[in-house]
Amino acid sequence: MKHRKINKSNYAKFFAVAGTGLVMSAFSANAQIPETVRTEASAIAVDTELLLLVDVSQSIDSSEYSLMMNGYRDAFTSGSFLDEVQAGEIGSIAVALMFWSGASSQELAVGWTEINDQTSANGFASLIDNTVRSFSGKTAIGSAIDAGTISFGTETGNAQNGFYSQVQIIDISGDGEDNDTPPEGDRALNVRTARDASLADGVDMINALVIGNDGGNLEQYFIDNVIAGGSDSSDPFTQAASFETLASSLEAKLARELTAATEIDDEMVPEPSSTLLLGLTGLLGMLRRKR
Ligand SMILES: [Ca+2]
Ligand SMILES: [Ca+2]
Numbered sequence: 678m679k680h681r682k683i684n685k686s687n688y689a690k691f692f693a694v695a696g697t698g699l700v701m702s703a704f705s706a707n708a709q710i711p712e713t714v715r716t717e718a719s720a721i722a723v724d725t726e727l728l729l730l731v732d733v734s735q736s737i738d739s740s741e742y743s744l745m746m747n748g749y750r751d752a753f754t755s756g757s758f759l760d761e762v763q764a765g766e767i768g769s770i771a772v773a774l775m776f777w778s779g780a781s782s783q784e785l786a787v788g789w790t791e792i793n794d795q796t797s798a799n800g801f802a803s804l805i806d807n808t809v810r811s812f813s814g815k816t817a818i819g820s821a822i823d824a825g826t827i828s829f830g831t832e833t834g835n836a837q838n839g840f841y842s843q844v845q846i847i848d849i850s851g852d853g854e855d856n857d858t859p860p861e862g863d864r865a866l867n868v869r870t871a872r873d874a875s876l877a878d879g880v881d882m883i884n885a886l887v888i889g890n891d892g893g894n895l896e897q898y899f900i901d902n903v904i905a906g907g908s909d910s911s912d913p914f915t916q917a918a919s920f921e922t923l924a925s926s927l928e929a930k931l932a933r934e935l936t937a938a939t940e941i942d943d944e945m946v947p948e949p950s951s952t953l954l955l956g957l958t959g960l961l962g963m964l965r966r967k968r
Contacts, residue, residue, distance in 0.1 A: 720841040724765035725938040729774040730825050730849040734816040741920045748923025753802040755928050761935035762792055769793035771840035777821035779814035780857045789838045819858030819871035826875040833878040844938040850886040854898050868902045881941050882906035885915045908944045911937035
């Protein structure tokens with residue numbers, strides 16, 4: 678396992694280290710603290726925010742759904758997953774699970790939850806176990822990516838979700854091609870548009886768990902239209918899976934994603950001497966953005 682260097686460089690770590698006192702002093706004691714800064718300072722810093730976008734379209738029948746959800750649950754209680762989490766700079770990540778189906782069907786079934794030890798990992802697995810299927814409709818991959826991107830919060834220009842991270846990753850599962858992301862016409866193009874917008878908004882990587890191989894070319898479809906981002910040393914990827922063996926496939930995928938998160942993080946990191954400057958620059962950037 679790669680040794681992580683300690684480098685307090687991003688806003689989250691800036692806030693974590695400097696604390697709100699320094700942030701406030703930057704504006705003078707009486708000045709009004711902008712809303713953005715106050716909410717950001719109250720968010721918990723984690724290494725990565727990982728969103729599981731789980732396909733519950735009608736092509737997934739109830740027994741497949743059960744196998745799939747058991748796989749998600751089991752992947753989070755594996756020791757290798759936790760080792761990867763704890764190898765991070767902070768040693769903590771936030772994970773959420775969103776069900777998706779047709780264009781207007783997305784539900785955050787497990788809200789953003791911190792995982793940093795066995796207890797919290799088991800807790801997240803139980804939350805997965807307690808979810809109830811929200812929909813069973815068409816397949817709108819692009820709409821799912823749109824909704825998922827918003828849920829990261831401030832990192833993608835939206836209301837904060839309780840966590841602040843350097844790296845945001847979407848982990849989308851699917852067993853078929855898009856047939857519902859608007860507008861009508863070239864649905865694959867709509868998916869690519871959503872994918873590109875997600876990266877432009879700040880998501881760092883989109884990877885796909887491709888279940889089955891509908892029509893023989895499903896993995897290639899996800900490669901062409903869905904996965905994106907990464908870094909010089911981490912390409913986005915698909916992971917083939919079946920309903921029956923989903924846990925082991927997902928486990929491998931999560932490990933690879935957390936390794937990629939480390940690499941993305943490392944490539945973003947400037948020299949320590951520029952840390953304070955970056956913190957202040959970031960702060961000013963955030964203030965500007967909110968205007
Ligand atoms: Ca966030
Ligand atoms: Ca980002």
